[in-house]
Amino acid sequence: MLKRAHYWALGIVTVLTLLLLNLPPAAAGRLKLAVSGVFLPLFGLAGSSQSFVDRASYSLLTRRTLISEMERLQQENAQLRLAATQAQDAMNENARLRAMLGWQPKVAWKRRPVHVVGRDPTTWWRSVTIDFGARDGAAVNQPVITNDGLVGRIRTVGPTHSEVALIGDPECGVSAIVAETRDNGVIQEARSSAVGDGYVTFRTLQNSPTMMAGHHVLSSGLGGIFPKGIPVGQIADARTVEGGLYTEARLRLSANLNRLEEVWVLVP
Amino acid sequence: MNWITPLLLFVVTWLAVFASTQFAPLTGWLGVPLAFVPGVIVYAALTHHLLLTTGLCIFAGLGVDALSANRLGVSVVPMFLAGFIIHNRRHLILRDQAYAQFWLGLATAVFVPLATLTMMSFGQREPLRGWSTVWQLTLSGGLNGALCPAWFLLFDALRRTFDYQPVAESSFRPDRQIKRGRF
Numbered sequence: 001m002l003k004r005a006h007y008w009a010l011g012i013v014t015v016l017t018l019l020l021l022n023l024p025p026a027a028a029g030r031l032k033l034a035v036s037g038v039f040l041p042l043f044g045l046a047g048s049s050q051s052f053v054d055r056a057s058y059s060l061l062t063r064r065t066l067i068s069e070m071e072r073l074q075q076e077n078a079q080l081r082l083a084a085t086q087a088q089d090a091m092n093e094n095a096r097l098r099a100m101l102g103w104q105p106k107v108a109w110k111r112r113p114v115h116v117v118g119r120d121p122t123t124w125w126r127s128v129t130i131d132f133g134a135r136d137g138a139a140v141n142q143p144v145i146t147n148d149g150l151v152g153r154i155r156t157v158g159p160t161h162s163e164v165a166l167i168g169d170p171e172c173g174v175s176a177i178v179a180e181t182r183d184n185g186v187i188q189e190a191r192s193s194a195v196g197d198g199y200v201t202f203r204t205l206q207n208s209p210t211m212m213a214g215h216h217v218l219s220s221g222l223g224g225i226f227p228k229g230i231p232v233g234q235i236a237d238a239r240t241v242e243g244g245l246y247t248e249a250r251l252r253l254s255a256n257l258n259r260l261e262e263v264w265v266l267v268p
Numbered sequence: 269m270n271w272i273t274p275l276l277l278f279v280v281t282w283l284a285v286f287a288s289t290q291f292a293p294l295t296g297w298l299g300v301p302l303a304f305v306p307g308v309i310v311y312a313a314l315t316h317h318l319l320l321t322t323g324l325c326i327f328a329g330l331g332v333d334a335l336s337a338n339r340l341g342v343s344v345v346p347m348f349l350a351g352f353i354i355h356n357r358r359h360l361i362l363r364d365q366a367y368a369q370f371w372l373g374l375a376t377a378v379f380v381p382l383a384t385l386t387m388m389s390f391g392q393r394e395p396l397r398g399w400s401t402v403w404q405l406t407l408s409g410g411l412n413g414a415l416c417p418a419w420f421l422l423f424d425a426l427r428r429t430f431d432y433q434p435v436a437e438s439s440f441r442p443d444r445q446i447k448r449g450r451f
Contacts, residue, residue, distance in 0.1 A: 006356075009322040013348045016326065020341025028340050035334035042286040118289035118335065121301050123404045124385060124395035125337035129289065155337070163337065170393060171337075189396060258296030 033158045040160065043117050047131065109227055109266040111145075112137070116260045117161065126166040126257070127152075132265055133160040141225050143266040149231035149254025150174065150219055151263055166257050167232070168200045176202060176232050177220040183208040184220055187232065187251065198258070199236065202251040211238050211247055227266065272430040274320050277423070281308050281324055285331035300404040305332065306376035307416040309347055311423050313354035314363045314372075321351040338384070339391060346383035350376045366417040373416025374409040381405060 023031065098105060118129035132138045134157050144151040144164050152166040165172040167187060174187040185204035202217060215235045221228025231254045238249035284304035295301050305328045312321045329344030354361070354372060362368045382405065388395050 005318045006352075009318050009348070009352065012322060013326065013344060017341050017345050020344070021339065023340070032334050032340045035330050035340070038282070039286050039331065039335060042283070046286075046290060116292070118286075119292055119295065119301065120336045121285070121288035121303065121332050122336045122338060122384075122395075123300055123381065123401065123408075124388070124397055126396070127337045129335070165337070168396075169337070170396065259293065261292075 029156060033156075036158065036161070043129075043131070043161065047115065047117060107227075107268055109143075109268060111264040112267050113262060114265055115262055126169040126172075127155065128164050128166065128260055130154075130162050130164055130263065130265070131160065132162055133158050135159055137267055138162045138265065143226045143230070145230055145264050145266065146255045146260065146262075147264075148256070149233065150226065151255050151257065151260065153225055154265070164263075167253060167255075168257075173223075174226060174232060175220045175222040176217045178204075178208070178211055178235070179216040179218050181208060181210045181215065183211055183247075184222070185217075185247075187217075198253050198256065200233070200251050200253060202233075202235070202249045203241075204247045204249075206246065207240060207244050208238075208247040209240075211235065211249060213237050217251055270431060273423075273427050274316065276426050276430070277308065277312055277316070277320075277324060278327060280423075281305060281328050282331070284308055285328055285335065288332070289335050298407060299400065300407045303377060303381075303408055303412065304415065305347070306350070306380055306412045307373045307419040309351045309380075310354060310369065310372045310376050310416055311419050313351040314358050314361065315423070318352070318355050321355055322348060325351045338388070339393075342387050342391075343380070343384050345387065346380045349383065350379050369416045369420050370413040373419075374413030377412030378405050378409040381408070 020028070020031075095105060112132065114130045114132040116128050117131050120127045130144070138154060138157045140154055140157055142154045144153060150167060152164045152169070152172050154162045155165040155171060156163045167174060168189060170189040173189075175184070176187055177184050183204045183206075185202050188201045188203055204211065213235050217232045217235065219226040219228060219230040219232055233251040233253040236250040236252045238247055240246070241248045288301050288303050288305070291302055309321070309325060309328065312324050325347040326344055329342075329347045330340065332338065332343045333340045354376070361372070385395060385397060385401075
């Protein structure tokens, strides 16, 4: 037998749910940002405590470790300077040749370092939250990468935080190309909901019998979101599907999506 | 009951929703986020008024949706249904027994994501699911089942600390007092 309180509770939840699920997408997005604002103090607290722990761990390092690390970094820095000079020469030459041919100049992307401050609490989406919002210059669809490779794209932007849809999420399709065979294809949503396996499905636009395990897959630049040439992953195995029309491959992602702590956002 | 216990329940829910977005290395290794909210709902449904449980489910559901890629409001109904059913059957449940708390925590942790997935399958965006979902539900259910008695211990301790204590009955009756004196 239902009491008066039961009817009240049922009524409140029904009305609220119907109202929220029928909101226009823009209003729902704004309301979602407002609700997530309730958790901002906790994100700030978690970030501060993380940096405190990091600083405390630095003080435990021995002088010998620091000196050897500094020497290693100095050597690496010298090598990188040399590589950067060579790359700059190549870029200048590329720009001159493009100008001679009358091609459009390439857009130079700036890399902004950001922290991953949270993961999706559900198991059916692949997304993370970063501490990079509209006031820092974030915009929807900006690519997110690590030093290892492509991570995803910014899906929603808040004032101080943004949500990133990771590769394998239904809202993060990537147009990609096999570096060795130049076969074009699309990285589809993951078959499994677990981020932990590190694999996604890559399907070429036509049958590609030469594609095989170990080949590298890069972003193709088609689609207008991700710049060309970002490493995405390595083919683990490939098979022909739909009567030989397409080739489908299991792709092992270059970036470890489970261990994302610092990432780069590419800002034009 | 005073207002401190419900307030603490909301504060713990706030922390529990946030905590489910953290602990990346552990959740990456397990392959499932640590959902702490179902155990709190079980406790609230068994020990508090229905309207407070409803408020808590709305707060937790909106929080989970705001921090995830879910459509806002989609988690509210599954959480409320879990709380509503437990609250309605609370007179049949041995709420002080750890095994009852374990099974309630497990059932709620499995029911809420399943109901949310079912609701979302009617929407425009198809969520990711597969055989790994079964593993995730099993693990999440087990974790919440194990955690539920711990929530009961914590909240009962908080309740004992902050709530009004029952007045102890004294056997002394003034009308039965033997008055001694000269007369």
